[in-house]
Amino acid sequence: MTTSPVERAADQFVTALAHWRVERGMSKKQLAARMGFDPSYVSHVEGRRHKPTEDFARRAEAVLGAGGVIWQRFQEYDELRHARGTALHRDPPVPVQWLPPGTGLIVEQEIAELTYADGAYRCRVRRSLYNAGAEPVTRYLVKIAVDRYPHDPAGSNRHHREHPLTFDEMDLEAVAGEGDAGEPMQWRVKLDRDAAKEVWLLFANERGQFPLYPGRRTVIEYAYTVGAEKWGQWFQRAVRLPTRRLTVRLNFPAAFDPQVWGVETSLAAEVPVRTPLERHEEDGRAIFEWSTDSPLLNARYRLEWRFRGPGAPSYAEFAPAERNGDRRASHQMRGIGIVQRGSDLLRQRARHFQLPREEAQARETVDALLASLRRLEDLHDFSKGVGLAAPQIGRSVAAAVVRPPDRAAEPVVLLNPRIVGESGDRDEQYEGCLSFFDYRGLVKRPLRIEVEHARHDGARVITSFERAMARLVAHEIDHLEGRLYVDRMNAESNLVPVADYHQTGRPWDY
Missing domain, CATH: 2.60.40 (Immunoglobulin-like)
Structure with missing residues (x-):
């Protein structure tokens, strides 16, 4: 049986929705939760039991970041649907219901x-x-x-x-x-x-x-x-x-x-x-x-x-006067958009880029990280060096940048990194975290690590990092794996409020 242009347009919308949902690694239930819909509603739309609405299309586009494809498919469907209603001289249509069923x-x-x-x-x-x-x-x-x-x-x-x-x-x-x-x-x-x-x-x-x-x-x-x-x-x-x-x-x-x-x-x-x-x-x-x-x-x-x-x-x-320094520290980080401890995003494993197919997205993410890094360095003197992972700016993808303690050095860019080797020699130093900047904590890490990571063209390379850079890079890779430095602290160690930390402005000792 021949399908009408409206039905074909609806099918194209559903195809685009399903494609981008799978591309983003989401189940129907996860997408529904992010969009604010009942869990069954996405299934009904993808199963063609419910017609897509304007609000559904807008929210799906916003959550999935489909570059306008989902919204364009909805507009094509919506224009054909209204055109058919006019051609059949039907009564004026009821305004498109922009909400899920059962809304009060x-x-x-x-x-x-x-x-x-x-x-x-x-x-x-x-x-x-x-x-x-x-x-x-x-x-x-x-x-x-x-x-x-x-x-x-x-x-x-x-x-x-x-x-x-x-x-x-x-x-x-x-x-x-x-x-x-x-x-x-x-x-x-x-x-x-x-x-x-x-x-x-x-x-x-x-x-x-x-x-x-x-x-x-x-x-x-x-x-x-x-x-x-x-x-x-x-x-x-x-x-x-x-x-x-x-x-x-x-x-x-x-x-x-x-x-x-x-x-x-x-x-x-x-x-x-x-x-x-x-x-x-x-x-x-x-x-x-x-x-x-x-x-x-x-x-x-x-x-x-x-x-x-x-x-x-x-x-x-x-x-309380003794707490003012603490409060200002995290307040500044939050103010420039650094995701703070307690967010679910910091506990999720970041998605790896599909390179070179997603090269443009990877470059855009790195640019955003470098821009945030510049804003950070206007706020604080990172004498020990500083790193920033994509989840800390709200993006669950495997990218990070690390600026060495030497301010003259260019930041190191890490795409899809993983540690493939490490030395047996370790040391324990105080670390801070931009997503938890009110405190410092003692963390034991290897003095040398080997990291496999990707170039934008998809080629894989292995880079060795030592001492301060090994610590900084390992810290950022932890972020991409959903781990915070407090997870690596000795159970007997206590966090130190930044107001009581006396090594600010000094490099780590080796």
């Missing part, structure tokens, strides 16, 4: 703004909601959390036990609808802890109820206040409902000279946000804005900042 409430747009004034932060969140489900929505869950020292959980816990967040100080208010049609929303406490609150915003008040019925839209807006002594220098948005567009704004006094950057956290990585922040000044205020379309479910987007001008609240103002 969705966020068509979120605008979250954080404003600092008079020693406190005021958070205001505006969400445009659409009920795509089959039941009326009568309440909306809001989660509020503070973390004064995000890189020091124990310190934060102590601080918030002594200075708990209270509903009285928060002055929480919420409204549904816009303008004269806006209705104040009552709220009910679901969780009340020192540093975290959860409340149900009710589509109701003393005048009655106003549920959001299936197929209807509304806007809700809520706001609350937190003092600067309880709010760390970060503002995070978590995508808990399917969302079409997310916008985040920070509004600070320009006199504070704020410096702002963004980090995206997913199940697999922590990387800089993929689009730049926009900044403008207005009436003595510095306003930063960042937006993204169709963010993945469960993704987290965090804007962080520091103030350099006079009169600004100090991050260290309420912190």
